[in-house]
Amino acid sequence: MTIEVYLFIALGVLVITWSLASLFKKSPDQTKTILILICSIALVSVFYLLTYQSVSNYQEAKNEEESQRDKVLEALVQYVEANPSDAQAVKVIAEYNLELGNYDGAYKYYQQAYLANASNDISIIIGLIESTLLSRPEVLIYDLNDLVNQALAIDPVDQRALWFGGLIARANGDQALARTRWLKLLEDSQLSVDMRQAINEQLSLIN
Incomplete structure (x- = not known):
């Protein structure tokens, strides 16, 4: 939905509210109650309509994006085959x-x-x-450990290489190597808090 449509709806709500306010001044209490109820229902209906249309537009845009991405992937697969x-x-x-x-x-x-x-x-x-x-x-x-060593030969402080390297070393029973790799990873000042916590949990299992 465009901004122009939102502005048009907002203007319409203001006009309706102004009209109802004028009626409130001239109407008895029972009529005012009915008008308030009608106004509330109308405003809630408009809200749900806007929400529904926003969700629908989002889903359509998402589907279109996925469709375009699938087309690109299909073309890329064909290119790779050639x-x-x-x-x-x-x-x-x-x-x-x-x-x-x-x-x-x-x-x-x-x-x-x-x-x-x-x-x-x-x-x-x-x-x-x-x-x-x-x-x-x-x-x-x-050999996964050979792959880790290849990665670390390119970048000795690569976070994912050290993390996976620790996991693989531990799975192979080499706890000393796992500990060495994870302790080196902990020296990285750019390491996220979640990653640091995960490493400490792994270290606690081999200490």
Whole structure:
């Protein structure tokens, strides 16, 4: 709904209110009560109408956005099928699938991007680690700890590499390595409060 429509409705409500106010001055008490009731019902009805239309417009806009995004994704998938070595395009599809919760699809495309990129992009390496942990494939093609080491070789203080690295080390029974990685992560002044709390909880389990 446009601002012009809102202004028109607001003006209409003001006119109705002014008219009713004039009637109140000339009407007996019982009539005033009836008019107040009618006015209240009208105002509530207008409120619900505006709310309904706002929600409807929002849903329509959301559906349109999703439709456009799906079209872009479809075109991107077609492009990747024709250009499988374009790691950045493949990464976009992987990120989109991860965002949607399609972890198997994310794992598939992160793996393709990793092979195409020769493991030089830390975001692809971290994405492959995360999607592997979430999709839980029956057969692991890569050693997750090796992937963590590759990521840390690129950026030794990357937050996600240290976080996932700690989780993987702990799962492998190497609590000392997990502790080392998480303590290093705690040194990051940019670490969020929630992340800091999660790390401290993990450390309390291995102390």
